[in-house]
Amino acid sequence: MNGMTVEILREDPLFPFAEPGPLRKQDYLVLPDEPRCELIFGRLYLIPPKTVEHQTVALLLARDLHQIARQTAGLAVIAPFDVTLADHSVVQPDVIYVSASRRDMIAEEGVQGAPDLLVEVLLPGPSRRERYEKSKLYAESGVREYWIADYELRHITFLVNRESRFGVELPVDDRYRSPALPEIELDLAALWRDFDHLLPRRAA
Numbered sequence: 001m002n003g004m005t006v007e008i009l010r011e012d013p014l015f016p017f018a019e020p021g022p023l024r025k026q027d028y029l030v031l032p033d034e035p036r037c038e039l040i041f042g043r044l045y046l047i048p049p050k051t052v053e054h055q056t057v058a059l060l061l062a063r064d065l066h067q068i069a070r071q072t073a074g075l076a077v078i079a080p081f082d083v084t085l086a087d088h089s090v091v092q093p094d095v096i097y098v099s100a101s102r103r104d105m106i107a108e109e110g111v112q113g114a115p116d117l118l119v120e121v122l123l124p125g126p127s128r129r130e131r132y133e134k135s136k137l138y139a140e141s142g143v144r145e146y147w148i149a150d151y152e153l154r155h156i157t158f159l160v161n162r163e164s165r166f167g168v169e170l171p172v173d174d175r176y177r178s179p180a181l182p183e184i185e186l187d188l189a190a191l192w193r194d195f196d197h198l199l200p201r202r203a204a
Contacts, residue, residue, distance in 0.1 A: 084111065
């Protein structure tokens with residue numbers, strides 16, 4: 001970056017930027033390891049500290065996806081692990097799932113291209129980055145599915161890519177069956193039961 005000052009966005013903008021920012025992957029790669037950042041449409045965003053609830057949900061979802069991957073020769077990976085979706089966007093989703101047919105995009109330093117499934121676990125507070133900037137980026141990049149998990153509501157929004165736009169797919173009887181990835185089936189009742197067993201709800 002030739003010594004220039006780089007702005008890191010600590011809060012998500014109220015409205016999406018009209019045009020991509022000036023930064024590219026080569027700028028991202030020379031950043032120090034801390035603080036952790038993501039490059040989204042040419043702008044750097046600070047990755048906020050995680051809560052124990054956040055990490056627990058991410059690990060439970062990664063566990064379930066790992067079990068599926070073991071049976072299908074796919075791979076499930078947890079953050080921090082870079083996913084390069086474009087020269088202007090390098091992200092670190094909470095959980096990454098790559099099917100057997102796309103495993104060649106995984107390298108030692110990260111994923112090059114669009115994985116089959118990305119998962120983001122929301123933290124308390126605004127979630128504009130996950131619901132807007134990342135949703136737009138993931139859809140346009142060819143990510144087949146995007147899950148947004150909200151542990152406060154015990155809810156996951158399942159988004160399926162149809163012609164570079166995400167549409168909501170609803171679970172049936174507390175089970176989610178992926179229309180894009182037939183090997184994926186998620187027992188939501190069991191997931192949240194495990195979560196509440198590990199981290200019982202605090203008394204008000």
